[in-house]
Amino acid sequence: MECGGLLPLSRCEGASRSGDPGRPFDSGNILVGAGGLYESGSKPPHSKACGLLRTNAFWSEKETSLVIERPPAGVTWRLLSRR
Amino acid sequence: MSETGSIVRVAAIGDIHCHKNAQGLFRPLFENASDFADVIVLCGDLTDYGLPTEAHVLVEELSVASNLPIVAVLGNHDYESGHEAEVRQILVDAGLIVLDGEAVVVQGIGFAGVKGFAGGFGRGTLAPWGERAVKSFVQESIDEAMKLESALARLRTESRIAVLHYAPIRATVENEPLEIFPFLGCSRLEDPLTRYPVTAVVHGHAHNGTHKGQTAGGSPVYNVALPLLRRTYPDRPPFLILEVPGVVSNETDREPKSASTASA
Numbered sequence: 001m002e003c004g005g006l007l008p009l010s011r012c013e014g015a016s017r018s019g020d021p022g023r024p025f026d027s028g029n030i031l032v033g034a035g036g037l038y039e040s041g042s043k044p045p046h047s048k049a050c051g052l053l054r055t056n057a058f059w060s061e062k063e064t065s066l067v068i069e070r071p072p073a074g075v076t077w078r079l080l081s082r083r
Numbered sequence: 084m085s086e087t088g089s090i091v092r093v094a095a096i097g098d099i100h101c102h103k104n105a106q107g108l109f110r111p112l113f114e115n116a117s118d119f120a121d122v123i124v125l126c127g128d129l130t131d132y133g134l135p136t137e138a139h140v141l142v143e144e145l146s147v148a149s150n151l152p153i154v155a156v157l158g159n160h161d162y163e164s165g166h167e168a169e170v171r172q173i174l175v176d177a178g179l180i181v182l183d184g185e186a187v188v189v190q191g192i193g194f195a196g197v198k199g200f201a202g203g204f205g206r207g208t209l210a211p212w213g214e215r216a217v218k219s220f221v222q223e224s225i226d227e228a229m230k231l232e233s234a235l236a237r238l239r240t241e242s243r244i245a246v247l248h249y250a251p252i253r254a255t256v257e258n259e260p261l262e263i264f265p266f267l268g269c270s271r272l273e274d275p276l277t278r279y280p281v282t283a284v285v286h287g288h289a290h291n292g293t294h295k296g297q298t299a300g301g302s303p304v305y306n307v308a309l310p311l312l313r314r315t316y317p318d319r320p321p322f323l324i325l326e327v328p329g330v331v332s333n334e335t336d337r338e339p340k341s342a343s344t345a346s347a
Contacts, residue, residue, distance in 0.1 A: 066119060067316050068324045069295075071283045071303050 091190045091329030092119060093244065096322040097126030097287020098308040100160060101141040103134065109144040115320045117148035121190050121331060126287040126307055127158025127198060127248025129174070134164050138173040145177065152189045153179045156196040158248035158288060182246060184230030186237040191330025192282075193238035197231045199249030199286070200224040202269030204256075209265065224269045232275035242327040243279075245302075247286040251276060254296025255306040256289040273298050282327050 094116040099109060116123055130137035145153060161170050171181050180187055182196025202209045202224035211221040227249075235245065250256045250268030259267060267289045276284060277300040284298065287308040294315050296304045305323055312321040 065319055066324050067312065067319050067322070068326060069283070069303070069305065070326045 088191070089329065089331040090326050091121045091192055091242070091331055093122045093124055093192065093325040093327065094120035094322045095124040095126060095246075095285040095305065095307045095325060096309055096312065097248065097285070097306075098128040098158070098290060098310065099125065099141070100128055100131040100309075101137050101144065102131040103136045103140055105137075105140050106143065109141070110147050112321065113145055113148040116322050117151050119320075119324060120151065120322075121329070122192065123148055123151050123153045124194070124244070124246055124285060125153065125155035125179075126246060126285050127156050128160040128287060129155060129157065130161050130170060132163050133161045133166055133170055135166055135169045135173060138170040142173060142177040145179070149178070154187065154189060154194045154196065154246060155179050155181050156183065156198050156246050156248055157181065158198060182234070184234055186234040188238075188240055191240060191242070192327060193240035193243040194246055195231060195234035195238060195243065195281070196246035197227055197234065197272075199231070199247045199251065199272050200227045200269055201249060201266045202271060203265035204253035204268065204270045207265065208270050224271045228269070228271040228275055231272060232278065235275055235279035235281070238279070240329075242329055243281040244325070244327070245276060245281045245284040247272060247284065248288050250286050250289055250292070250304075250306065251284060252296050252298055252304050254293060255286065255304050256292040257296075258293050259289055259291050267292070276300065276302055283325055285323070285325070 096112075096116070101109060113123070129141055155174060157167060157171065161167055171183075174181050180189070180194075182194065184197050186193060186195045188194075200223045202221060209217065209221055209224075211218045211225075231245065231247070235243070245251075249272065251272035252268070252270070253264065256264055256267040268286070276298045280298075280300050281302050284302055284304040285307050286304070287306065289306055290308045290310040292306045292308065292311055294306055294311060296306075298304060305325075307323045309321050312323065
């Protein structure tokens with residue numbers, strides 16, 4: 001599967017990070033297929049095709065909707081104030 | 084400066100993993116965030132290998148959002164090369180508020196920040212028993228939880244946001260392989276959030292986790308790891324906007340990175 005555009009980032013990340021024994025606790029390293037190690041700080045081998053590394057590929061520029069959450073206001077404050 | 088009580092927009096994102104060749108890659112993201120938000124929160128793994136060169140690149144990328152206060156915690160990747168103190172200083176020198184067991188009030192919102200640590204969840208939480216190495220591992224998670232508690236105890240604002248890298252609850256690491264759950268967070272971080280409830284918790288680290296959960300006390304928890312946000316909302320900017328009551332400055336040219344230290 002090609003790794004570019006708005007495809008799931010985990011594909012891209014995994015391809016560049018898998019097999020790195022020095023980073024066992026990063027969930028991005030775990031679910032990955034074959035891929036080589038790369039030098040510390042260097043550009044991963046798949047980077048040019050990877051959506052993360054394309055400045056215009058984070059989202060559709062025409063899309064203006066946001067991921068918005070409105071936590072219930074006041075609930076936690078009342079809990080705190082009762083103490 | 085006049086101020087009014089209002090809804091403050093907090094843009095939260097984690098796991099940027101900025102590397103030395105990332106010049107220009109994150110500017111559109113931060114520029115977009117600064118267009119929509121009043122505060123930016125970064126939930127750790129700001130750099131890929133914890134190198135000072137990566138931190139300098141990140142600071143340059145963040146310069147497009149220099150009109151906003153930026154609150155951050157470090158993540159495990161920021162510790163990888165043993166230069167975490169230098170990485171932190173580079174970020175602080177650039178005006179970021181980097182929290183490690185401290186609390187600050189920004190735009191009327193209290194932020195308590197800590198990296199957190201691993202250890203597992205619920206009855207599966209690793210206990211300090213047996214080998215010294217196991218006890219040291221557990222002590223690290225206890226120390227992080229105590230730092231979080233100390234920070235939360237200082238906040239008196241109506242809105243309070245806990246900023247972590249590791250997950251405090253199991254729900255937001257669901258979808259990851261079960262085998263690695265214990266390395267993605269720890270229930271010990273949830274305890275202080277129960278004693279000191281918050282408006283919201285934001286964390287990263289679990290790239291393949293679940294976007295939303297809640298603590299036992301009912302505080303909403305959001306996993307804002309960049310890869311997860313991109314996958315969950317592929318057509319939207321990859322940051323979460325939290326709308327919470329705060330104080331918005333009416334100044335057109337707001338003081339950058341303004342913050343006041345929370346009093347005990």
